[in-house]
Structure formats: C-alpha cells, structure tokens
Amino acid sequence: MGAFEGKSVVVTGAATGIGEAAARRFAREGARVVVADIDGAGAKRVASDIGDSAVSTVVDVTDSRQVQAAVEVAVEAFGGLDIMVNNAGIAILAPIAELPDDDFARLVDVNLKGVFFGIKAAVPHLVARGGGAIVNTASSAGTNGMPMIGGYAATKAGVINMTKTAAVELRALGIRVNCVAPAFVVTSLSDNLMDGFEQASGGTPADEFFAANQGRLGEPEDVARIITHLAEDEGNWVTGHAYVIDGGFTASPM
Structure with missing residues (x-):
C-alpha cells in the first residue's frame, strides 16, 4: 500500500519538469492526481501516461478563478482534496536596472x-478533510543573490516567506505548509536560467560551473522525492520549512 493511498492531489505546472515528476511520483504511491498546467496538451499527455488515477485540467495560475476551478476538479473527480502542490513558475532574466x-x-x-x-483555493477543501498538506516550489535563488535573476x-x-506565514496561520486547522527550494535542475526553466548565468559570468559554461559546485546538476526526480516526503502523513510535525535541495551549492562560496 502506497503512502498516498486514497489521497487526492493537485499539482500545478505538472506538464513538464519538477511538476511532472511530482505528479508521477504521487500516483506511483497511490494518490489520485490532478495534472494541472497552462499547457493543456502536455497535462493531458502526463495524465494519460499515469492512467486511471489521474485527470488533467488547464490552469493559468495568474487567474484565481482558474486555480479555484482546478481544485474543484479534484473535489468532483476524487471526492475532495488532501494535498496541494503549487509548482507552476517562470523565469525572466535581466539585471534589475534593466528588467522591464x-x-x-x-x-x-x-x-x-x-x-x-x-x-x-486549497484551504477550505483541506479543512473539509480534517487537514492536509501544501507544498510550494520556491528556489535556492530566493535565499541569496545572483546576477541576472533579481526579479525571479x-x-x-x-x-x-508566504510558506512560513501560511504555516503559522494554518497549523491550528491541521494544515501543514512547506516549500522546496531547489538549485539548478535539468528542466526547460533552468535552461533559461543557465543561459542568463553564462551571460552574467562572461561566458563561463553554466553546466560546468554548477556541476562543479552542486556535485552534479539536479534532476526533477530529486525534487519530486522531497515534495512527496513533505506531503506524506509521516511528516506531520514538519511545517513552515524551506527545504533547500542543491547538492550543497548554497553552503559553499561561489
């Protein structure tokens, strides 16, 4: 029996990368998963690959009504919501003084x-189930400075900070809130970030630099493992935590 047998999960940004890896991992552990992404075709592909325990939906996370609708998909398809993974994100690169x-x-x-x-969107439905877990995707970039990615x-x-504040506010309701803060992981988003690093560093190959400082580049599954760990019931005393996943990158000087 999997750790998430009978649990219902929504994962945003789940058509590719970390979100896709998390959706697949939840499903392997018994969860029923809503694969939510602005890329409807990509979300449908992932849900189809997972099988009967997954459904897909299109969501633009900048629209609160669409996010609410994605949560309602879980309620209608699976009878409720136990875990919300807010993973969707973008990167736009420029020095702060030049960022439009x-x-x-x-x-x-x-x-x-x-x-x-x-x-x-998740809180009322988690309360209705007697509590649950929220996992957000942050970044190790949110803990220190690096050229070209100030806005990101x-x-x-x-x-x-929102994760920590929500954890304090929601703990009395039985809702745990944590976030993962990965460094450079092999996804389309990190490809964009590494291009910016190469510009800022005068041409130093980003893959070589980060492989040297992280031991290797991360894989989506490295982060998905921690997302599911933070969501499972055995972690019921873990909340308000920003879990840095970076191969030791932020622990050592650049």
Whole structure:
C-alpha cells in the first residue's frame, strides 16, 4: 500500500519538469492526481501516461478563478482534496536596472500570486478533510543573490516567506505548509536560467560551473522525492520549512 493511498492531489505546472515528476511520483504511491498546467496538451499527455488515477485540467495560475476551478476538479473527480502542490513558475532574466516593469509584474503574477491563489483555493477543501498538506516550489535563488535573476529571485523569496506565514496561520486547522527550494535542475526553466548565468559570468559554461559546485546538476526526480516526503502523513510535525535541495551549492562560496 502506497503512502498516498486514497489521497487526492493537485499539482500545478505538472506538464513538464519538477511538476511532472511530482505528479508521477504521487500516483506511483497511490494518490489520485490532478495534472494541472497552462499547457493543456502536455497535462493531458502526463495524465494519460499515469492512467486511471489521474485527470488533467488547464490552469493559468495568474487567474484565481482558474486555480479555484482546478481544485474543484479534484473535489468532483476524487471526492475532495488532501494535498496541494503549487509548482507552476517562470523565469525572466535581466539585471534589475534593466528588467522591464511588465516582465517583473509577470514574474510576480505567476510565481508569487500563483502560490497565493493556490493556498487560498486549497484551504477550505483541506479543512473539509480534517487537514492536509501544501507544498510550494520556491528556489535556492530566493535565499541569496545572483546576477541576472533579481526579479525571479525576489518572487521566490516571497514564496518562502508566504510558506512560513501560511504555516503559522494554518497549523491550528491541521494544515501543514512547506516549500522546496531547489538549485539548478535539468528542466526547460533552468535552461533559461543557465543561459542568463553564462551571460552574467562572461561566458563561463553554466553546466560546468554548477556541476562543479552542486556535485552534479539536479534532476526533477530529486525534487519530486522531497515534495512527496513533505506531503506524506509521516511528516506531520514538519511545517513552515524551506527545504533547500542543491547538492550543497548554497553552503559553499561561489
């Protein structure tokens, strides 16, 4: 019997990368999963691969009504919601002084408001089940400075603080809130970030630099393992935690 047998989970940004790996891992452990993504075809592909324990839905996390609708899919398909994974995110690269206002607003809308909307949408349904877990995807970039990603890093720092605040506010309701803060993981999003690093460093190959400082580049499954760990019932005394997953990158000087 899997750790999530009988549990219902929504994962946003689940068509690719970390979200896809998390959705698949939850399903392997017995959960019923809503694969939610702005890429409807990608979400449908992942849900189809998982099988009968998954359904897909299209969600733009910048729209609170769509986030609420994604949660309702879980309630209607599976009878309720036990775990919410707010994973959807984007990266836009530029020095802070050159980052267009509209691009910064877009980062905030997706990376920070998307988590805010996800928490709000999930809470009533988690309460109805007697409690549950929320796991947000932040970034190790939210814990320190690095050129070219100031806007992105600011939103991820916001996710970390929102996670801690929500954990304090919701613990009396039996809801645990944690976040993962990965460094460079092999996804389409990190490809974009590594391109920015190479620009900022004057051409140092990003894959070589981060492999040297992290031991290796991360894989989506490295993060998915921690997401499921933070969501499972055995972690019922773990809340308000930002779990850095970076091969020791933030523990050593660059």
